[in-house]
Amino acid sequence: MNREYHKWHSANLNRDMELLVFGHAGARVLVFPTSCGRFYDWENREMIQTLSHHIDQGWIQLICVDSVDAESWWNMAAHPKDKAIRHLAYHKYIIEEVLPFTEAKNKNPFVIALGASMGAYHAINIAFRFPQCFNRCIGMSGPYDFAQMSVPYSVFNWVFDYYDDNINQCNPVPLIKNSSSDQIEKIKKLEIIFPIGRTDPLLGSNEQLAEALAQKDIGHTFLIWDGFAHDWPFWQQMVLLYIGGLAA
Numbered sequence: 001m002n003r004e005y006h007k008w009h010s011a012n013l014n015r016d017m018e019l020l021v022f023g024h025a026g027a028r029v030l031v032f033p034t035s036c037g038r039f040y041d042w043e044n045r046e047m048i049q050t051l052s053h054h055i056d057q058g059w060i061q062l063i064c065v066d067s068v069d070a071e072s073w074w075n076m077a078a079h080p081k082d083k084a085i086r087h088l089a090y091h092k093y094i095i096e097e098v099l100p101f102t103e104a105k106n107k108n109p110f111v112i113a114l115g116a117s118m119g120a121y122h123a124i125n126i127a128f129r130f131p132q133c134f135n136r137c138i139g140m141s142g143p144y145d146f147a148q149m150s151v152p153y154s155v156f157n158w159v160f161d162y163y164d165d166n167i168n169q170c171n172p173v174p175l176i177k178n179s180s181s182d183q184i185e186k187i188k189k190l191e192i193i194f195p196i197g198r199t200d201p202l203l204g205s206n207e208q209l210a211e212a213l214a215q216k217d218i219g220h221t222f223l224i225w226d227g228f229a230h231d232w233p234f235w236q237q238m239v240l241l242y243i244g245g246l247a248a
Contacts, residue, residue, distance in 0.1 A: 001048075001055055006101070012092040013068060019098065022048050023061035027110040027135075028102045029243070030094065031064045035118035035153075036074050039066040050236040054243065060112075063102050065094065069118065073155060080158045084166040091126055099133060109135075114243070116140040116235040124194065124209075125172050128179075131186040136245055139194040140238045141202065141230045145173040148205035173205065176212040184216050192220040193242050197229025221246055 004021040019039050033041045042048055042064050054060045072078070072086040099111070111134050113123035120142025127137035143149040146167070150156040159167075168174050179187070192213065196206045203224070210222040225234065 001052060008097075010093045010097055012089050012096060017093065017097075018066050020064045021061065021102075021105070022064070023055040023058070025058035025106060025108065026054075026060040027108055027112055028106055029060050029062045029112040029114050030098065030102075030123070031062050032113070032115035032119035032122035033064070033067050034116060035067075036069045037067055037119065039064045045232045047232070047236060047239065050240060051243065060243065061102075061106050061108070063098065065098060067118075067122070076155070080162045080167060081164060084164070084170050087170050088166060091129060094126060095130055095133060111135055112243070113137040114239070115142065116232075116238075117142060117230065120194065121172070124192075125170060125175070127190055127192075128172055128175055128187055129169060131183070131190050134190060136191040136193070138239075138242050140235050140242075141196050141200055142194060143202045143205050144194075144209040145205040146171045148208060149202070151204075152201040173208045173212050176209070176216060176218070179216075184218065187216075188218050191245055192218070193223070193246065194220070195223035195225055195229075195238050195242065197225045197227050197234070199228050200230045202230070 001022060002024045007016055007018045010017045020043065031042055033039065048062065051060065055062065068086060068090045072083045072090065075083060113127045113134050115123040120139030121144060123137050124139040124142060124144060127134045146156050146159040150159055168178060194206055196203055206222060210220065213220045
């Protein structure tokens with residue numbers, strides 16, 4: 001399997017950023033790590049091995065990016081306004097730096113945003129903000145509404161005291177509710193898949209997301225798994241089922 005390590009200084013984040021590439025061809029899959037995770041987590045957690053057949057066949061190429069969660073949502077010293085600004089700068093890094101980098105290596109036009117837990121949040125959020133850049137987004141066991149997220153993640157408790165337009169751009173459920181008709185039409189072109197366990201405390205935000213998408217007549221696939229299903233062995237099963245889309 002082709003494996004590449006890359007590092008460069010990001011102009012958008014003003015810091016060095018690292019990533020790993022797995023595979024030589026196929027749909028370009030941007031993989032976002034879990035909360036405060038790293039670009040090598042999917043390799044260490046055997047997710048790459050799980051998808052090795054797809055990668056070796058040239059069906060997909062995985063680009064595992066790093067996160068800046070510790071500088072945004074998990075930065076306890078930052079004001080919520082600054083948390084959101086840092087998160088949006090991360091989006092600029094992905095859209096303006098990572099995607100052109102991947103396209104220079106692989107001209108395949110099909111792009112997937114993928115992640116689990118907080119990585120699912122990243123995948124869904126960036127695909128909703130930049131639907132013209134993605135064809136499919138897959139969020140496994142993800143949180144999609146800050147208020148609901150504050151239950152399992154106390155780091156989001158500030159949402160009840162402060163909110164602005166930048167935070168709205170970072171908050172998937174309200175983002176869908178407040179998007180323009182033009183943006184909604186672009187989002188409708190995405191294939192949106194989000195599975196989660198029935199007893200996962202994040203289930204509520206998934207139900208809210210499904211409701212918000214339905215109200216805007218946006219096609220999506222919301223899947224409820226038995227039990228908690230919020231761990232790497234379950235995500236290995238999920239990713240094999242959904243990486244090729246529902247048609248597969």
